[in-house]
Amino acid sequence: MSVQTAPPASSLETISPADAAVHTEKLTKVYTDFWGRPKVRALDDLDLTIRRGEVFGLLGPNGSGKSTTIKLLLGLIFPTRGKAFIMGKPCGSPEINSKIGFLPEESYLYRFLNGEETLYFYGRLFKIPHRDLKKRVPLLLDTVGLDAKARKRKLREYSKGMARRIGLAQALINDPDLILLDEPTTGLDPIGTREMKDLIVSLKNQGKTVILCSHLLADVQDVCDRITILFRGRRQTLGHVKDLLQDQDITQVQAKGLTPQQIEELREYVQRFGKGAQITHPTTTLEDLFIQIVRDQSGTGSYTSSDT
Amino acid sequence: MSPAMINLLSQAEASEPAVQYPWIIPAAIVLLGVFVYGFRDVLRFSFGRVWAIGGVCFRDAIRRKVLWITPLAMVGVVIVSQLQKPIDGPDAIRQTIKFCFFATAIVVTVIALITAATNLPREIENRVIFTIVTKPVTRLEITLGKIIGFSRVSAAMLIIMGLFTVGYLHLRSWSWERSIALELESPSLNASDRGWLEHFHEQGLLQARTITRAGRLMQYAKLPEGNTGRWMQGGSQDSMIPFRVEPGNLAQAANPAAAAGAEKAYFIFNIPYEALPGGERPGDAAATAPEVQIQIIDSRSDRVLVSGEQLAMKGTQKPDELQNIRPASAALNGFARIEIPRAVGQQLEQAGSFYVQLMGQPNYLYRVEKDAVQIAVGNLDDPDPAKAQIIGGVPPANEPIIRGGLSNTGQQLRGPERGVEPVAIYSFKNTPIPQSINGQVPFELKIVIDRTDDSESDDPTLLAMQVKDLKSQKISPQTLVYPENRRTTFFSLPAEYLQSGEFEILVRNRNSGQTISLNESALLLIADRQPFAWNLFKGLFILWLFSLLVAIVAFFCSTFLSWPIAVVLSILIVLGKWTVLNLDIGTGIGAQFAQEYFPTNTAAATVVNQSVEALTRGLTLVTAVLPDIGPFGVTEQIERGGTISIQQVREPLKILLVFGLPVTALAYVLLRNKEVAP
Numbered sequence: 001m002s003v004q005t006a007p008p009a010s011s012l013e014t015i016s017p018a019d020a021a022v023h024t025e026k027l028t029k030v031y032t033d034f035w036g037r038p039k040v041r042a043l044d045d046l047d048l049t050i051r052r053g054e055v056f057g058l059l060g061p062n063g064s065g066k067s068t069t070i071k072l073l074l075g076l077i078f079p080t081r082g083k084a085f086i087m088g089k090p091c092g093s094p095e096i097n098s099k100i101g102f103l104p105e106e107s108y109l110y111r112f113l114n115g116e117e118t119l120y121f122y123g124r125l126f127k128i129p130h131r132d133l134k135k136r137v138p139l140l141l142d143t144v145g146l147d148a149k150a151r152k153r154k155l156r157e158y159s160k161g162m163a164r165r166i167g168l169a170q171a172l173i174n175d176p177d178l179i180l181l182d183e184p185t186t187g188l189d190p191i192g193t194r195e196m197k198d199l200i201v202s203l204k205n206q207g208k209t210v211i212l213c214s215h216l217l218a219d220v221q222d223v224c225d226r227i228t229i230l231f232r233g234r235r236q237t238l239g240h241v242k243d244l245l246q247d248q249d250i251t252q253v254q255a256k257g258l259t260p261q262q263i264e265e266l267r268e269y270v271q272r273f274g275k276g277a278q279i280t281h282p283t284t285t286l287e288d289l290f291i292q293i294v295r296d297q298s299g300t301g302s303y304t305s306s307d308t
Numbered sequence: 309m310s311p312a313m314i315n316l317l318s319q320a321e322a323s324e325p326a327v328q329y330p331w332i333i334p335a336a337i338v339l340l341g342v343f344v345y346g347f348r349d350v351l352r353f354s355f356g357r358v359w360a361i362g363g364v365c366f367r368d369a370i371r372r373k374v375l376w377i378t379p380l381a382m383v384g385v386v387i388v389s390q391l392q393k394p395i396d397g398p399d400a401i402r403q404t405i406k407f408c409f410f411a412t413a414i415v416v417t418v419i420a421l422i423t424a425a426t427n428l429p430r431e432i433e434n435r436v437i438f439t440i441v442t443k444p445v446t447r448l449e450i451t452l453g454k455i456i457g458f459s460r461v462s463a464a465m466l467i468i469m470g471l472f473t474v475g476y477l478h479l480r481s482w483s484w485e486r487s488i489a490l491e492l493e494s495p496s497l498n499a500s501d502r503g504w505l506e507h508f509h510e511q512g513l514l515q516a517r518t519i520t521r522a523g524r525l526m527q528y529a530k531l532p533e534g535n536t537g538r539w540m541q542g543g544s545q546d547s548m549i550p551f552r553v554e555p556g557n558l559a560q561a562a563n564p565a566a567a568a569g570a571e572k573a574y575f576i577f578n579i580p581y582e583a584l585p586g587g588e589r590p591g592d593a594a595a596t597a598p599e600v601q602i603q604i605i606d607s608r609s610d611r612v613l614v615s616g617e618q619l620a621m622k623g624t625q626k627p628d629e630l631q632n633i634r635p636a637s638a639a640l641n642g643f644a645r646i647e648i649p650r651a652v653g654q655q656l657e658q659a660g661s662f663y664v665q666l667m668g669q670p671n672y673l674y675r676v677e678k679d680a681v682q683i684a685v686g687n688l689d690d691p692d693p694a695k696a697q698i699i700g701g702v703p704p705a706n707e708p709i710i711r712g713g714l715s716n717t718g719q720q721l722r723g724p725e726r727g728v729e730p731v732a733i734y735s736f737k738n739t740p741i742p743q744s745i746n747g748q749v750p751f752e753l754k755i756v757i758d759r760t761d762d763s764e765s766d767d768p769t770l771l772a773m774q775v776k777d778l779k780s781q782k783i784s785p786q787t788l789v790y791p792e793n794r795r796t797t798f799f800s801l802p803a804e805y806l807q808s809g810e811f812e813i814l815v816r817n818r819n820s821g822q823t824i825s826l827n828e829s830a831l832l833l834i835a836d837r838q839p840f841a842w843n844l845f846k847g848l849f850i851l852w853l854f855s856l857l858v859a860i861v862a863f864f865c866s867t868f869l870s871w872p873i874a875v876v877l878s879i880l881i882v883l884g885k886w887t888v889l890n891l892d893i894g895t896g897i898g899a900q901f902a903q904e905y906f907p908t909n910t911a912a913a914t915v916v917n918q919s920v921e922a923l924t925r926g927l928t929l930v931t932a933v934l935p936d937i938g939p940f941g942v943t944e945q946i947e948r949g950g951t952i953s954i955q956q957v958r959e960p961l962k963i964l965l966v967f968g969l970p971v972t973a974l975a976y977v978l979l980r981n982k983e984v985a986p
């Protein structure tokens with residue numbers, strides 16, 4: 001079985017960086033220690049173009065550079081090399097930030113404010129008039145599913161899931177065009193996860209661009225139009241989810257209650273027939289693809305997988 | 309030399325120079341940092357966002373219970389002030405003010421330091437900054453917002469502490485005022501106590517008055533007439549004549565090759581004298597005059613630069629004549645001369661400015677006029693005084709200073725003895741005179757009374773005060789004052805003699821056998837009174853400015869350092885200049901050092917001198933850029949009940965502008981280039 005990188009989507013190369021929601025060129029980040037000596041190459045020559053209006057998945061195992069990419073895009077850290085543009089403008093500027101919503105990996109908010117105060121505070125940073133905030137804040141809190149009681153409680157009393165929800169609400173306070181979600185479903189219960197996915201879809205339907213960072217493959221598979229898989233700071237693959245998962249030359253045989261001997265016979269049998277034994281073309285799961293990439297790259301097989 | 313003397317000398321010298329702040333460099337930093345480098349951020353500036361960030365910063369501090377330190381401080385103040393042992397009501401109030409103010413200053417400064425130094429590192433550490441920086445907020449707004457937040461924390465604490473101070477002080481003064489009222493009813497009260505208590509009964513214990521100090525304090529054996537007739541009493545008074553010389557002034561020192569007998573530098577002493585009745589030593593003829601001892605004192609370090617013996621050693625005349633100059637008798641009005649040896653000349657040129665100190669013999673009065681000591685260059689052997697050439701640049705720069713004997717607390721003023729009644733003169737120049745009450749202007753006096761003599765008199769000390777109007781030369785009638793030892797005494801003098809603003813207050817001790825000590829600030833003119841609370845408010849406002857300075861420095865340090873190191877560096881920056889100024893490190897310290905430790909080894913002395921000089925130069929350079937926190941210190945003034953002038957509020961404000969603004973700009977530039985991820 002081989003993993004094929006998706007054929008370069010022709011439309012991608014034709015859109016100009018100015019039209020793209022996000023565009024990076026050879027974006028590289030090397031973390032240095034106190035003395036400026038390189039420590040970790042967290043991101044290596046990342047080229048990425050994300051169209052407006054799509055839900056884009058940034059996938060990769062822990063420590064693969066997803067959060068680093070997001071931080072670079074937001075200007076929280078500065079690239080060692082390369083450039084990044086958002087809506088055609090160099091990222092990190094306040095003008096760009098006013099069109100962005102960001103949900104950090106964990107909800108880092110002022111723990112001594114309550115849910116409502118938090119949203120008012122962030123609203124004021126956007127200079128949203130108080131009158132508008134009065135309407136928008138309760139609406140947002142409804143959207144993310146924080147009830148009237150939770151709104152009046154201090155953030156330090158929030159559960160992880162509630163913190164996630166208020167974090168999402170503050171990311172949406174300015175009705176952003178581009179939303180960056182770093183591991184949005186961690187800490188959420190299955191219903192919360194479901195709601196989050198629905199929300200992402202509805203954001204997409206509103207014409208917004210969403211960048212979704214995750215190592216939870218199921219999330220990504222369900223909602224993303226396109227994904228890229230990062231591993232050790234490098235881009236491994238990029239393409240439409242459907243293209244990436246459609247595996248043309250794999251045949252799957254499903255049976256129940258076979259003895260090992262029968263399996264062996266079956267294998268011999270199939271080998272004798274070669275191709276054409278099956279007509280269907282089942283899709284792999286994203287998990288398979290993911291593991292395959294990781295295994296190919298690391299060459300160690302430390303990420304074990306079930307046989308297919 | 310006693311500290312009192314150092315104080316005296318430096319006061320005589322310094323004429324309150326107007327502090328000039330180098331504003332160009334700070335202005336350039338602000339301009340380049342904020343308006344050039346941060347031009348786009350300035351365009352986007354929104355005070356609404358700054359205020360929002362400041363508000364959250366403030367709430368953060370409140371949430372962290374910093375205000376809880378104020379009740380702690382209050383309890384501390386109450387405990388300490390209950391444990392104090394005041395001598396009287398005013399003293400109790402003074403001490404309480406000190407405790408309150410001290411506690412407030414410590415609490416506010418420490419909290420400002422810690423909050424400001426930890427805020428940014430903490431927000432980066434717990435990543436709250438992520439959600440701030442990714443909003444359309446500029447780092448300029450973050451910098452200013454934080455500083456506003458810190459200043460709000462300080463303001464809140466100051467309001468709480470200020471209210472407590474006012475309340476607590478009123479409580480204390482109320483109980484003391486009640487006991488004063490009771491004391492006043494007692495019939496056995498003596499005169500000085502009564503006057504004193506009545507003053508506080510009328511004015512209350514919580515006072516704020518503007519005081520004016522005399523420009524100069526001198527003491528003479530008799531009241532001078534105009535500009536002449538300054539008499540010094542040997543034994544109990546001395547005289548200092550200030551000089552300023554430049555390299556090359558003492559020609560002989562600059563030209564060692566000069567042939568013997570040629571031009572030399574020398575002192576000319578012209579000191580007429582007078583024996584006190586019965587004071588002539590037995591067998592003393594008019595020809596042998598009473599000696600005057602001389603010493604040369606460095607006016608910068610107040611150390612003895614050249615002793616009398618040193619002058620004598622290199623001399624050509626008999627040592628005793630050199631060491632102890634015998635002035636000609638008053639009648640003869642002659643001269644005494646003394647050569648300045650080459651080595652001494654060099655030392656004097658190095659020092660630049662110095663005093664010649666004259667000390668006489670008891671039982672004699674000496675007249676010390678402007679020409680009492682001069683430096684001349686010429687032929688020392690030529691007896692004709694007219695040929696003595698007073699060299700340019702060296703005549704006495706100031707008038708001779710005549711002082712009473714020095715004690716720890718000031719100059720000693722004796723009572724009348726053998727026809728001599730010494731007079732201390734406080735000179736006031738350009739003094740604004742307050743509205744007089746019943747034709748009188750209030751003064752206050754605080755002296756130390758020495759009854760060390762086996763004084764038969766248990767009489768209360770009595771001082772006679774007079775005003776001399778320098779415009780009309782009229783002298784007021786005497787006002788008698790019973791002062792108390794180490795306690796402020798209040799009296800008033802007729803306004804008509806003070807009107808011109810140029811006047812002298814003449815103080816005489818009326819008790820023979822008693823000595824009092826007074827210094828420059830012993831006698832003060834009360835120019836204005838203000839409500840105590842208003843004065844306290846001004847003091848707290850200055851404290852607020854100080855906390856702001858501390859917060860700015862601490863925030864600046866926290867933009868590139870971890871918080872514990874930022875705290876330490878902030879303390880160094882804020883206290884650095886003050887410490888160096890208090891250590892009194894300046895040029896000349898190297899020479900002193902070398903002289904002290906290597907008096908004989910010249911090579912080593914030179915090396916030590918130069919390296920110490922280089923070190924102090926480096927230190928001076930560093931301290932030059934640090935803020936001067938001196939003007940922020942107003943505790944003592946409030947404690948003494950002195951009003952804080954607008955000028956005194958302006959000085960700290962200027963320091964804050966000149967130092968705080970550029971540091972804020974630098975903090976902004978650093979923050980803009982900082983990766984705000986942990």
Ligand SMILES: Nc1ncnc2c1ncn2[C@@H]1O[C@H](COP(=O)(O)OP(=O)(O)O)[C@@H](O)[C@H]1O
Pocket residue numbers: 031032039040041042060061062063064065066067068069985986
């Ligand atoms: N501040 C930092 N200093 C040094 N190394 C870092 C820092 N932040 C992240 N890294 C390293 O960079 C790599 C990528 O991290 P990150 O982008 O957070 O991964 P993830 O894909 O899990 O979000 C990791 O190896 C991580 O250890």
Ligand SMILES: [Mg+2]
Pocket residue numbers: 066067068105182
């Ligand atoms: Mg991550």
